[in-house]
Amino acid sequence: MKILKQALLILTLTATVLTSCNKADYLDIDAGDRIPLSAKVKFINARQSTVAVNFWDFTRKVTGTVLQRNTASPYLETQYGKVQFNLTEGTDPSYKASYIFGGSANFVQETNSASFAGPNGPIADFAHSLFTVKKKLTSTVNPNNIDSLILVYDDLSLPASGKAKIRFANFSPDAPKVDLSYASGSVLFSAVGYGTFGGQTVIPYTAGKAPAVIEGLSWKTLGPFKEVDAGSGINLLIKDNTNQTTIPLSNTALTGAVFENGKIYTIYLNGTLAGTPALTATIISHN
Template identity: 75%
Template sequence: MRFLKKYKWILAFPVLALTSCNKADYLDIDAGDRTPLSAKVKFVNARLSYVAVNFWDFTRKVTPGLLQRNTASGYLDTQFGKVQYNLTEGSSASYKASYVFGGSANFIQETNTASFAGPNGPIADFAHSLFAVKKRLTSTLNPNNTDSLILVYDDLERPAAGKVKIRFANFSPDAPKIDFSYAAGTTIFSGVGYGNFGDQVVIPYTAGKAPAIVEGLTWKTLGPFKEVDAGTNLNFQIKNGTDQTVIPVSKNALSGITLEDGKIYTIFINGLRSGSPELSATIILHN
């Protein structure tokens, strides 16, 4: 879980200037005429298990129906600010993952005596994605938490003409650091470790504290997108970031794909290089 825990600290870091609406204008409107505020969250089931899941904010089930493995919901209205997101399997009420976002003045690392918490939760009127992924290590504090939750902000600003925006995440527990590239050879994202997104700004976390200022940090750099050319019959591949060995994915899922002009995508890998379910690649659309 080292990489995954590290990334959750990244997601929890306070970020300035994230509000997309003017508070004064909003409060000047009569209460009965105000549009209810909510965070917009796309829920993504990127776990190893084939059992379908539901997502919850606190005790309210948010997803309208069970979400199958390697699928995503649309953007759904959820609580903003301090939120406990939970994950359940099938009709079970037992949490397979449960994390508080926005629930602490400081970073709290998940240990055997404390659950993960951090100061930054989902923001009203912002778009986010919440990924459920496999934990590498279990906790004696929360032994039923077999999975982790990763929250990122989604930059839905349209790309330039003829371009798409993509981001890449590595959710395969036994994969090395990954390079994501065109099959022809040009690398798009490099050295992406487990639980991480390509080109994210990494926040150092030492002795219980993150630095007051992190160079290059904005909400867009937590799960960043990169613009590439739109096109059809595009071929991508993943490589071992150390020795550049090509790593195959199930059903050649990164070959012959279409990226439509103006669209925004997340591409992630999960599954296992050695074991079941086998390593696979999934593409989800954000707009």
């Protein structure tokens, strides 16, 4: 399952952006008075390498400073629509990852008779997260690209009172399918494989094409959030989904975790079980 094919949303410039005027009205407004159109993207460095990175849309560097491993930028204004996002290391200009996202003006998916340039496209005035992660398999076509990029939409609607929202992703290339569970036993997300998010709608592919209709597919189902009780001192475990043994982490992010009332978080697993860097969990806040 190709990591980029997991995120199959391709939305761009539509009437959802121009809520108070149509296209002709918008073009008739003086350029200085137009509502600025841009996508909001949080860039997250979840790769294996400890070398800090920059993100680019086309040839414009978006991140003001380099992002260290397992850190995230604030939401930044970026190009929307059909966009090429690129990744570089430090001051090195060569791309370590480069992918085109988008290519449609509507919420559509690839079918057996039609395809598009790439997976989800950033939408003007929407919130997104773009993760850079270690490729599971190296590329023979472009061996310089050592990482992949995954773009998902962020549902930033607030949870109910007394609740927080979390989602969970597995970016460890040698980890099995895993569960994220409370130490007390109840499971939050089950059987999350490499390059996927817990509870997401998975896009099946046959001979490189997806079916015309995928039940449950929406912009909220690629990296879905789940409401949990807010609180402090929360202990979570990573378990092998097959044998339910606890997988040890090399850090303590899931021990005594704090999920604040009304806050939204992504938890992800990266690193390796049998290599360097070791397996870790990271919690990123969205609001």
